[in-house]
Amino acid sequence: MLDDRKLAVLRAIVEDYVSTTEPVGSKSLVDRHNLDVSPATIRNDMAVLEEQGYIVQPHTSAGRVPTDKGYRLFVDRLSGVKPLSPAERRAIETFLAGAYDLDDVVTRTVRLLAQLTRQVAVVQYPSLTRSSIRHVELVPLASKRLLLVLITDTGRVEQRGVELPDPIEEDAVTQLRAVLNACLDGRMLAEVASVVAELPQRVTPDERPNATAVFSVILDSLIERHEERVVVGGAANLTATDFSKGLREVLESLEEQVVLMRLLGETGDHSSLTVRIGAENPVEGLRSTSLVAAGYGTGDQALARLGVLGPTRMDYPTAMGAVRAVARYVGQILAGS
Amino acid sequence: MLDDRKLAVLRAIVEDYVSTTEPVGSKSLVDRHNLDVSPATIRNDMAVLEEQGYIVQPHTSAGRVPTDKGYRLFVDRLSGVKPLSPAERRAIETFLAGAYDLDDVVTRTVRLLAQLTRQVAVVQYPSLTRSSIRHVELVPLASKRLLLVLITDTGRVEQRGVELPDPIEEDAVTQLRAVLNACLDGRMLAEVASVVAELPQRVTPDERPNATAVFSVILDSLIERHEERVVVGGAANLTATDFSKGLREVLESLEEQVVLMRLLGETGDHSSLTVRIGAENPVEGLRSTSLVAAGYGTGDQALARLGVLGPTRMDYPTAMGAVRAVARYVGQILAGS
DNA sequence: ACTTGGCACTCGGGATAGTGGAGTGCCAAG
DNA sequence: CTTGGCACTCCACTATCCCGAGTGCCAAGT
Numbered sequence: 001m002l003d004d005r006k007l008a009v010l011r012a013i014v015e016d017y018v019s020t021t022e023p024v025g026s027k028s029l030v031d032r033h034n035l036d037v038s039p040a041t042i043r044n045d046m047a048v049l050e051e052q053g054y055i056v057q058p059h060t061s062a063g064r065v066p067t068d069k070g071y072r073l074f075v076d077r078l079s080g081v082k083p084l085s086p087a088e089r090r091a092i093e094t095f096l097a098g099a100y101d102l103d104d105v106v107t108r109t110v111r112l113l114a115q116l117t118r119q120v121a122v123v124q125y126p127s128l129t130r131s132s133i134r135h136v137e138l139v140p141l142a143s144k145r146l147l148l149v150l151i152t153d154t155g156r157v158e159q160r161g162v163e164l165p166d167p168i169e170e171d172a173v174t175q176l177r178a179v180l181n182a183c184l185d186g187r188m189l190a191e192v193a194s195v196v197a198e199l200p201q202r203v204t205p206d207e208r209p210n211a212t213a214v215f216s217v218i219l220d221s222l223i224e225r226h227e228e229r230v231v232v233g234g235a236a237n238l239t240a241t242d243f244s245k246g247l248r249e250v251l252e253s254l255e256e257q258v259v260l261m262r263l264l265g266e267t268g269d270h271s272s273l274t275v276r277i278g279a280e281n282p283v284e285g286l287r288s289t290s291l292v293a294a295g296y297g298t299g300d301q302a303l304a305r306l307g308v309l310g311p312t313r314m315d316y317p318t319a320m321g322a323v324r325a326v327a328r329y330v331g332q333i334l335a336g337s
Numbered sequence: 338m339l340d341d342r343k344l345a346v347l348r349a350i351v352e353d354y355v356s357t358t359e360p361v362g363s364k365s366l367v368d369r370h371n372l373d374v375s376p377a378t379i380r381n382d383m384a385v386l387e388e389q390g391y392i393v394q395p396h397t398s399a400g401r402v403p404t405d406k407g408y409r410l411f412v413d414r415l416s417g418v419k420p421l422s423p424a425e426r427r428a429i430e431t432f433l434a435g436a437y438d439l440d441d442v443v444t445r446t447v448r449l450l451a452q453l454t455r456q457v458a459v460v461q462y463p464s465l466t467r468s469s470i471r472h473v474e475l476v477p478l479a480s481k482r483l484l485l486v487l488i489t490d491t492g493r494v495e496q497r498g499v500e501l502p503d504p505i506e507e508d509a510v511t512q513l514r515a516v517l518n519a520c521l522d523g524r525m526l527a528e529v530a531s532v533v534a535e536l537p538q539r540v541t542p543d544e545r546p547n548a549t550a551v552f553s554v555i556l557d558s559l560i561e562r563h564e565e566r567v568v569v570g571g572a573a574n575l576t577a578t579d580f581s582k583g584l585r586e587v588l589e590s591l592e593e594q595v596v597l598m599r600l601l602g603e604t605g606d607h608s609s610l611t612v613r614i615g616a617e618n619p620v621e622g623l624r625s626t627s628l629v630a631a632g633y634g635t636g637d638q639a640l641a642r643l644g645v646l647g648p649t650r651m652d653y654p655t656a657m658g659a660v661r662a663v664a665r666y667v668g669q670i671l672a673g674s
Numbered sequence: 675a676c677t678t679g680g681c682a683c684t685c686g687g688g689a690t691a692g693t694g695g696a697g698t699g700c701c702a703a704g
Numbered sequence: 705c706t707t708g709g710c711a712c713t714c715c716a717c718t719a720t721c722c723c724g725a726g727t728g729c730c731a732a733g734t
Contacts, residue, residue, distance in 0.1 A: 023697090025696065025697050025698085026697075026698080027696075027697075028696090028697095037706075037707085038706070038707050038708075039697095039707090039708095040706075040707055040708070040709095041705085041706055041707070043697090043698070043699075044699095044705090044706085046698095047698095047699080057697090057698085058715095059713090059714060059715065060697090060698075060712095060713055060714060060715095061696075061697045061698050061699095061712080061713045061714050061715080062696080062697065062698090062714080062715070063696080063697070063698095100497070100498050101496070101497065101498060103496075134476055134478070134484075135474070135476045137472070137474050137486070137488075139471055139472045139488050141471070141490075147471075147488060147494075149474070149486065149488070149494060151474075151476050151484060151486070153478075157484075157486060157494060157496045159438070159440075159494045160437070160438065161437050161438055233592060234592070235572060235588050235591075235592065236585050236586075236588035236589040236592065238588075239584050239585040239588065240585070247576050248573050248576040248577070251572050251573035251575075251576065252573040254572075255570060255571070255572065255573065360726090362725065362726050362727085363726075363727080364725080364726075365725095374677075374678085375677070375678050375679075376678090376679095376726095377677070377678050377679070377680095378676085378677055378678070380726090380727070380728075381676085381677085381728095383727095384727095384728080394726090394727085395686095396684090396685060396686060397683095397684055397685060397686095397726090397727070398683080398684045398685050398686080398725075398726045398727050398728095399685080399686075399725080399726065399727085400725085400726070400727095
């Protein structure tokens with residue numbers, strides 16, 4: 001269908017367009033890349049590529065521009081992942097090593113990715129479900145209010161207020177805390193649900209209403225609110241691209257947690273690199289952007305995802321390299337702490 | 338210096354310019370506002386206003402545009418604070434009442450402000466120093482690592498990792514936790530510093546190195562890292578204004594926590610409304626924006642600040658009304674929880 | 675001393691050509 | 705299948721024009 005040279009032409013078009021931002025013509029193609037054929041030949045190839053939908057020309061008698069389909073082919077078959085330079089690797093390592101906190105790791109990661117790729121970076125907080133509970137803390141705030149704090153082994157702290165049906169005594173709190181810690185300490189969050197279901201029997205009947213309230217909040221924060229936070233950085237990089245009118249749309253999408261979750265969440269399997277190009281995107285307002293994402297986590301289990309978002313005309317090999325490298329380092333950092 | 342009518346003219350210029358975004362001329366002024374004088378008279382007034390630096394004309398033979406100084410005068414003497422409509426008040430109330438969490442309060446507030454004013458909203462987390470400690474928790478993460486969690490009465494949870502010089506036993510942790518809670522529970526964060534200074538004497542000598550490490554982290558999170566987080570929302574609203582090239586600068590500034598702290602922090606006294614116009618701004622990249630901010634908190638003490646950021650050409654009365662109202666409601670919510 | 679109408683002047687910006695050049699498609703020959 | 709040649713197509717850029725909104729100034733009116 002597409003002979004080798006046509007593929008090379010497509011690759012060249014993508015590369016040139018990405019670096020110049022201008023439609024690329026047959027003439028400039030032949031001298032920038034050393035294809036040893038004439039422009040006329042290239043034109044024939046381009047005509048075919050256009051017919052197949054890999055490229056288009058914005059106006060008659062202008063150069064060609066890759067379509068989403070073109071980028072897709074480029075990513076799938078024509079380009080690899082460009083490894084980072086040693087200097088960049090070192091920079092990543094030292095920058096991330098300085099973090100002392102889960103929050104800090106995430107914050108630094110997002111900055112790092114944004115700077116490295118000059119695009120928008122998105123980083124999802126490590127999912128709760130994969131980690132285990134290190135500690136449960138109950139703090140009385142008022143006679144009918146508690147603060148529940150869950151601490152996980154990834155260093156994450158989840159806090160929720162609990163409204164109680166009845167007033168609670170100081171030692172009832174202590175008792176409840178003891179029960180919780182006895183049953184939940186060290187448990188994987190995934191199994192917590194079943195454990196919690198049996199808990200009511202462990203407390204005295206008159207404490208049961210209060211205890212149940214606490215338990216349901218625990219379940220809540222693990223399941224219903226299992227939707228994790230996504231942090232965005234480098235939004236300023238959007239201005240370098242002329243989204244012109246779409247910019248507003250994009251910025252709006254980036255402020256919606258739900259949208260971001262959908263964006264990252266629906267990327268199938270973890271660990272490997274996912275590239276979502278233009279209209280392949282599930283989110284309405286981001287149809288003119290591409291996402292390069294990867295899962296990260298301790299060990300081989302992906303805890304969450306991170307990636308960069310940019311115009312469809314982005315430098316995929318470099319972005320993929322950066323995302324993959326950062327994902328690995330973050331995984332290491334998390335595992336080591 | 339400036340007669341009554343000249344002030345009226347300035348006010349009219351500001352109002353018209355804010356609503357139309359176009360330089361305003363003498364003719365359009367007289368019929369939009371019912372000044373019962375002729376355009377020529379207005380021109381004379383405008384000449385004076387321009388001479389004094391309150392307005393400028395972008396090009397010869399164009400209308401006038403207010404300068405920073407003009408806006409300043411407008412805010413100080415020519416306009417009040419426009420109260421919100423009852424409908425808006427209700428909306429604020431119900432929207433904020435749904436929050437169940439400090440995080441949630443802040444998140445909702447930022448969205449609320451952004452939507453209400455159609456500008457960028459900035460909300461600072463309630464400062465630690467003004468509140469008191471509700472609970473201190475120590476969780477062993479590894480033999481030489483602890484997680485320190487401070488819970489305040491505003492429901493805020495502050496977490497820090499602690500690296501210990503020596504390995505620590507489980508019961509040493511328990512002991513330390515007991516000491517900490519005994520001494521710190523209920524203390525204002527402001528007084529914690531002095532209390533902590535005396536703490537080392539309360540632990541056995543061989544635990545002292547570890548204890549000291551913990552204490553210094555506590556001090557750290559209260560003082561050195563007393564720089565609180567600022568949350569930004571509604572960045573998409575910036576696209577409505579044609580900052581053209583400055584947009585990048587502004588977006589970049591908004592991503593820098595340090596910058597945001599400086600922006601909000603240096604506004605003098607709390608509780609009252611602060612307006613910072615254009616070049617009055619301490620931050621380089623925000624010289625073309627204005628900030629309307631107010632302190633908020635429980636009772637009469639301001640815990641932190643919140644506000645909106647927009648082009649110098651913004652609707653100050655409305656923005657001030659929204660900021661003031663939101664600040665009050667947030668204060669109430671925090672006090673009630 | 676201010677206000678007002680008149681008037682000449684300025685200048686930005688939108689509309690209307692004109693032009694050059696990059697790029698194309700096609701064709702006929704190698 | 706490749707290639708050079710050639711006519712054709714537009715886009716982007718510049719130049720020019722012109723309209724109108726707005727100004728400053730002046731002389732007359734109150």
